[in-house]
Amino acid sequence: MAARKTIQVPVNRVEGDLEVRVDIGDGVVVDAWSVGTTFRGFEGILTGRAAMDSLVVAPRICGMCSVAHLTAAALALDEVAGAEVPDNAIRLRNVALMAEHIQSDVRQSLLMFAADFTNPAHRDLAFFADALHRYEPFRGASVVEAVRATRGVIEIIAVLSGQWPHSAFMVPGGVVSMPGAGELMQCQHLLQQYRQWYERHVLGCSLERWAEVRSASELEAWLEERAEHREGALGFLIGCGQAVGLDRLGAGHGHFLSFGSFPLPASTSVQSPDNGRVLVSAGFSDRAGSVDFDQARVEESVAHSWYRDTGGSRHPSAGETRPYASGDEAGKYSWAKAPRYDGLPAETGPLAERVVAGDPLFLDLIRQSGASALVRQVARLVRPATLMPAMRVWIEEMSGEGRFYQKPASLEDGQGHGLTEAARGALGHWVEVADGRVVHYQIVTPTVWNGSPRDEQGVRGPWEEALVGTPVDDVDNPILLGHVIRSFDPCMVCCVHAWRDGRRLAKVRL
Amino acid sequence: MTRPVLRIVCVGNRLVAADDLGPRVYQELVRRGRPDGVEVVDGGLAGLDLLRFLEGASRVVVVDAVTGDGVPSGPTVASAADVVHGVCPDCGHGGGVAAALAMLPVVVDPPQPEVHLVGFGGAATGADIGALADLSLRIARGEQGQ
Numbered sequence: 001m002a003a004r005k006t007i008q009v010p011v012n013r014v015e016g017d018l019e020v021r022v023d024i025g026d027g028v029v030v031d032a033w034s035v036g037t038t039f040r041g042f043e044g045i046l047t048g049r050a051a052m053d054s055l056v057v058a059p060r061i062c063g064m065c066s067v068a069h070l071t072a073a074a075l076a077l078d079e080v081a082g083a084e085v086p087d088n089a090i091r092l093r094n095v096a097l098m099a100e101h102i103q104s105d106v107r108q109s110l111l112m113f114a115a116d117f118t119n120p121a122h123r124d125l126a127f128f129a130d131a132l133h134r135y136e137p138f139r140g141a142s143v144v145e146a147v148r149a150t151r152g153v154i155e156i157i158a159v160l161s162g163q164w165p166h167s168a169f170m171v172p173g174g175v176v177s178m179p180g181a182g183e184l185m186q187c188q189h190l191l192q193q194y195r196q197w198y199e200r201h202v203l204g205c206s207l208e209r210w211a212e213v214r215s216a217s218e219l220e221a222w223l224e225e226r227a228e229h230r231e232g233a234l235g236f237l238i239g240c241g242q243a244v245g246l247d248r249l250g251a252g253h254g255h256f257l258s259f260g261s262f263p264l265p266a267s268t269s270v271q272s273p274d275n276g277r278v279l280v281s282a283g284f285s286d287r288a289g290s291v292d293f294d295q296a297r298v299e300e301s302v303a304h305s306w307y308r309d310t311g312g313s314r315h316p317s318a319g320e321t322r323p324y325a326s327g328d329e330a331g332k333y334s335w336a337k338a339p340r341y342d343g344l345p346a347e348t349g350p351l352a353e354r355v356v357a358g359d360p361l362f363l364d365l366i367r368q369s370g371a372s373a374l375v376r377q378v379a380r381l382v383r384p385a386t387l388m389p390a391m392r393v394w395i396e397e398m399s400g401e402g403r404f405y406q407k408p409a410s411l412e413d414g415q416g417h418g419l420t421e422a423a424r425g426a427l428g429h430w431v432e433v434a435d436g437r438v439v440h441y442q443i444v445t446p447t448v449w450n451g452s453p454r455d456e457q458g459v460r461g462p463w464e465e466a467l468v469g470t471p472v473d474d475v476d477n478p479i480l481l482g483h484v485i486r487s488f489d490p491c492m493v494c495c496v497h498a499w500r501d502g503r504r505l506a507k508v509r510l
Numbered sequence: 511m512t513r514p515v516l517r518i519v520c521v522g523n524r525l526v527a528a529d530d531l532g533p534r535v536y537q538e539l540v541r542r543g544r545p546d547g548v549e550v551v552d553g554g555l556a557g558l559d560l561l562r563f564l565e566g567a568s569r570v571v572v573v574d575a576v577t578g579d580g581v582p583s584g585p586t587v588a589s590a591a592d593v594v595h596g597v598c599p600d601c602g603h604g605g606g607v608a609a610a611l612a613m614l615p616v617v618v619d620p621p622q623p624e625v626h627l628v629g630f631g632g633a634a635t636g637a638d639i640g641a642l643a644d645l646s647l648r649i650a651r652g653e654q655g656q
Contacts (some may be wrong), residue, residue: 152562163574181540181541182537182540183537185540185544185550185552186551187553189550192549193566
C-alpha cells in the first residue's frame with residue numbers, strides 16, 4: 001500500500017458543525033474520524049429548570065426538527081405524569097411532525113444533497129448540464145420549486161400550532177388547543193397542494209402508482225415505463241447516483257435502528273403496517289434480521305468523546321454530560337457521544353425506518369446491492385409518499401369539538417422517556433423530575449447515532465464506517481466524501497479547511 | 511379530460527370590521543362543509559402572497575371587502591381586468607389584491623386562471639354573507655353569467 005495521507009475536511013450543506021478526518025491509502029479512504037466540533041449543552045441548560053420548561057427549551061436545539069424535539073419532550077413528560085393523551089391530540093401532534101418530515105425530506109434532497117451533482121468533478125458526466133439547470137444553488141429550477149412548495153406545506157404547522165420552528169403547542173396530556181373547521185380545511189388545502197406538486201415534480205406519478213413499486217426489478221420497470229418517472233426528481237436522482245457510483249459507496253455496518261413514531265389514535269381508519277400501534281415501526285435490524293426495540297438497550301459511550309469518562313457506556317437515564325475539552329488527549333476527538341444499541345453502532349433515518357418496517361422495495365435493493373449512499377437518499381426522498389395519505393386522514397378525523405387535553409395527575413416526581421423519529425432518525429429524550437424540577441435530562445439525537453465517534457471497543461460510528469472504501473481522486477475536492485456524508489442528512493453545520501500531513505493546503509468547500 | 515380546478519379565496523382581516531368580509535364568507539363556507547368540486551381557501555391578509563393561491567387553478571373567485579367612493583351598496587362582482595387598470599405592479603409593501611393580480615401574468619406559470627372578484631358595498635348582514643357565499647360558489651362553478 002502507498003504511504004497514507006490524512007486530510008481533514010469540514011463539511012458544508014449539513015446542519016450544524018462537522019469536520020471529517022480521513023486517512024487515504026491507494027486513493028481510497030482507509031480510516032475515518034467524524035468530529036462534532038460544537039458543544040451545545042442543552043442537557044445542562046434543562047437541569048434545575050421547571051419540568052415544563054423542556055417544552056420551550058428543547059425545540060430550540062434545532063430549527064429544522066423542532067417539532068420532533070417538542071414531541072420527544074412532551075412524550076417524556078407524558079410518561080412522568082402518567083398522562084392519557086386524547087385521540088385528537090395524538091392526531092394533531094402526528095400531523096405537525098409529519099409536515100416537518102415531508103418538507104425536510106424534499107429540502108435536504110433537492111437543496112443540499114442534489115447540489116453535489118453540480119460539482120465540477122462531475123462535469124464530464126452526461127447528467128451534468130441537466131443537474132446544473134435543476135440544482136444550481138439559489139438558481140436551479142428544481143431548487144426554486146422546492147423552496148416554494150416546502151414553504152407552503154410547512155404552513156400546516158403554523159396553522160395548527162401558531163408558528164414554526166419552535167412551536168410550543170404540545171403539553172403533557174395533549175395539546176393546548178384544537179384548530180377550527182376552517183383551519184383544518186386550510187390544512188387539507190395546503191397538503192393537497194403539496195401532494196400535487198410532489199407527484200408531478202418528484203415522482204412523476206401518483207402516490208398510488210409509486211406504492212406499487214415493491215422490488216428492485218419493479219423499480220427498473222417503473223423507470224422505463226414513462227419519461228415522467230425518469231425525469232422527475234426521484235428518477236433523476238437515481239440516474240445521477242448510479243452514474244457517480246453512489247449505489248456502490250457508503251454501505252456502513254448494515255445495522256439499522258428506528259425508535260418508531262406516529263402512535264395511532266384509539267379510533268382511526270389509518271392502519272399500522274405491522275398491526276402495531278404506530279404508523280412507523282420501532283426496531284433494530286442487522287444481517288441476522290429484525291428484532292423489537294427495547295429502549296433499555298440504548299447506551300452511550302464517551303470513550304472517544306470530549307466528556308469526563310463514566311466508567312463505561314451508560315444508559316441515557318444514568319448518563320452524564322460533563323464536558324472535558326482535552327484536545328487529542330486520550331484519543332478523544334468529538335463533542336458527539338457514541339450511542340450504541342446492544343453494544344452495536346446503528347444508522348438511523350428514513351432508510352432505517354424502511355428496513356425495520358420490512359419495506360420489500362428497500363429490503364430487495366439492499367439484498368441486491370447492499371446499503372449505499374444512493375439507496376439511503378432514495379429512502380429519504382420517497383418517505384413523504386408514505387406519510388401523506390395518513391396525514392390527510394388524520395386531518396379529516398380531527399374534530400374541533402372532541403377532547404384535546406386530559407389534565408395529568410402530577411409532574412412533581414418521576415422518570416420518563418420520549419422516543420420518536422425526527423426527520424433524520426431516532427430521537428430520544430430521557431428525563432427525571434423531582435419536586436417539579438428537572439434533575440436529569442439526556443438527549444440522544446439521530447445525528448449522534450449516525451455521526452458517532454468510536455466507542456470503548458474502538459468500533460467506528462456509522463458514517464465513519466460508511467466512508468471507508470470511498471475513493472478520493474482529488475484531495476482538494478473530495479466530492480464523494482460529501483455525497484456519502486450528506487446521504488445521512490447530518491444535523492451539524494460547516495466551515496472548511498483542508499490539511500495534508502499537518503500542512504494546510506487550501507480552503508475547501510465540499 | 512382533466513377536471514378544472516375551481517377555487518374561492520377569501521381575503522381580509524377578521525380583526526378589522528371594515529376588512530372582515532372575506533373571513534366572514536370563509537367561515538360561512540366552512541360552516542356549510544366543503545363544497546363539491548370547489549376548493550375554499552383562507553387567503554388571510556394576502557398581498558402578493560395571494561399569487562400562490564391563484565396558481566394551478568382554472569377559475570378563482572377572490573372574496574374581499576370593497577371600499578371607496580362611488581361603490582354601490584350590495585354585492586359587487588368584477589373581473590381582474592377591472593381592478594388592475596392603472597395599478598403599479600412594482601408597488602411592493604402595501605400592495606393588496608389589485609397589485610397581486612397585476613403581477614399575475616408575470617409570476618404565475620401559464621395557463622393563467624380566470625379571476626373574478628366578489629365584494630360588498632356597505633355593511634354586510636349575516637344574510638348578505640350567506641348570499642355572497644352562494645354567489646361565489648355559482649361564479650366558481652361557471653353558473654353565473656358575467
